[in-house]
Amino acid sequence: MTSSPAHVLTDDELDLLELALGGAVPRLPFAEGPVTLTDTENTPLAEVGDDGSVSPVKPIAAALGPQWDERLRVPARDVSADVAPGTTAVWLAEAPTAEDVAAVARAAETGELLLLVPASRHTAPGTVGAAGLTRAALALAAETGNPRVVVVPYPHGSAARAGGASSGGPTAPADMAPAPSDIATAYGAERLLVPADERSPEARAALAALPDAHARAVAALYPAASAREVERAAAAGHSRGTVVFFTGLSGSGKSTVARALAAELDDDGLETTLLDGDAVRHHLSKGLGFDRESRETNVERIGYVASLVAKHGGIAVAAPIAPFAASRAKVRALAEATGARFLLVHISTPLEVCEARDRKGLYAKARAGEIPDFTGISSPYETPDDADLTIDTSEVSVEDAVTRVRAAI
Template sequence: MTDLPARVLTDDELDLLELALGGAVAPSVLAATWPDAPADVRGPRGGPQRSKDSVGWGVVLTDAENTPLARLTVRPGDVPDAVDALKPMPPAIGPQWDAAVRRPAREVRAELEAGAGAGSPQALSLLVTEVPTREETDAAVRLAAGSDAVLLFVPAARRTPEPGTVGAPGLVRAVTGLAGTLAERTGARVSTVVVPWSGLGGVTLEEVAAAYGATRADTLAAHRSPATAAAVSGLAHVRDNAVAALYPPASAAEVARAASSGHRQGIVVFFTGLSGSGKSTVARALAAELEDDGLQTTVLDGDAVRHHLSKGLGFDRESRETNVERIGYVAALVAKHGGIAVAAPIAPFAAGRAKVRALAEEAGARFVLVHISTPLAVCEARDRKGFYARARAGEIAEFTGISSPYEEPEDADLVIDTSVVSIDAAVSAVRTHIIAAG
């Protein structure tokens, strides 16, 4: 594995990798999206258009934290390509990550085939890309007539949704309600299926549904009438229309101006803890919850920042302090304009954390320090990247917790040990603290 080149995947590419690992798309679809892949790999829509004498091609796929997730092997000639898991795909928090609904294609397909007995399964896939209206609920009942099974497909991208839109958590909750209604009104076996989907790779959602075992697919939003579509699109302007009806133009302009000028205080939520403590997992899950609440949230994860904002910095004490200060500066800028910045570096030194607090407070933002206090032994046992083992072997100098100190904060607003507190509970504790203090 170490002899192969590595590729850091974007969130969209991680969605595609998850589909490939589950058997929903061909492995070569991944490589076909990369302009620097060998030319004979980049056939239209990922087709294996390569010569018989091609020597093959391989790459290790990692996430933004450089964790090796899978090995992609594009093989020569007519030999099938392969993608092999190296580490589990890191989950986040929210209903779209529930293992009961986020299942691999091959598992869903096998379940449908087993449920059909001797006959062929008649499985309808309803692609639910928008929150269903009453009109679409009635359409779903009509479409489900005569089907043995109904799969409610919910596309859920890892990337942050557009402001003002219902994100994946809300869409899954709405579809869960639709599933109950459909089961009650049709008697069909109804399942909610979350599909990691960003539209990358040139494969359609209908083709992915077929890989999950659906014999026919229909997009539910296509059954929305023009009148309903107009009403939904007009929801954002309901207040403006009401103000215009209540006030004369000059007064309406002042009421609208006052409403738009409201400024909420920004927040910097700063996680600190050892590598492997769970701070990044909690931070990303918290950000997803806040985004689903309609709050503008920016995640500044330590490893991801080093690829961009702090590229070229080393890991000596001065470089680490510079990295933390840069994160704090950007977080303060986000919070200064009313946003929420969630940062998750190791930040081992008290002086560096104090600088970040000062930057946030100077920007008029609230600062919340969260110490993820998971013990060193647990962090080492979780080590997905082998850093602790390399540090103990002397291969990594100045590694926090081994050859470089971690100064535990004495001013933390919250202290959470993820070896005894679940990620869900940790996110809830931080979210409750933010809301209660606000």
């Protein structure tokens, strides 16, 4: 590690870092060295040198879902070493239609294929996310001679540049989004096929009409006055909101479980907002200290935002340390006052396990007196006696933990 300034990576920047470390892009357009790149938990992931070179420091955290399968999420340099000359890359930024499957099958008859799945860490509402695209790609491979499927980390904002015009959501700056053709080349392919670009006018029109299909069906079944009331009722009938609030020591695994839970709920098409402790500190509570009053203010801010999400039928997943019972009780009250479900999940992993896992060296610094008011060392953690669910991640896998939380909500 160096003493260079730190830069906290956004989701798009994390995707670009993963591409760079895998040899798919030559440099990072958002980082001029020297700089240390960290995730939202302030874990150093890479160093950027004066010449723009990128060196890994610690592994990028993986999550759940088929898009994180290490057999599929393979660095470009490793894939390109195995790709046959003349291979065509198929860019699957959308779930393939029947026409797309036929186009890929025709391409498979003329040479080797490589199915590339651009997988973002963010899923735009109403779209098929990385997990769904990966499952669809595996099914497509099974229908077309089993070409290799590779998951490519790819900034969400750039998805519309090739076959993802319906992706919606925020847009990454153009110079941050590597062209799919360049990605295909980095992974060893000589040609690029974007099935969505080959669709017939009839297929494009049918896809464009899908969002209004329900309204058209209602209009055909009801007279105008009744149709308006049916549409009004459907618009108002959102599901009851939910706040899932994780609490536990630093290093207990609460953020890992929270991220995995949010990803699964997103994949199910549920409106989910993740309020992770370090990310909130960086944005919502920037400037607050770590004394008791500041900690309680931070937790109550998280609780307030979570209650707003739940009030409108969404799911808020929060994962601060939240060491004090009083502030946790206020968060519960805020959520329940909106009519939302509230689930307090205590990640009860023992202190010694948390210390052994510490990626950032915080416990060692706290024991050396370099970090005051550190929960579990120089500041108390009040163990919940009102937890709706208690999970020790030293005994329970992330997958099983997510299953337990989902069952509880």
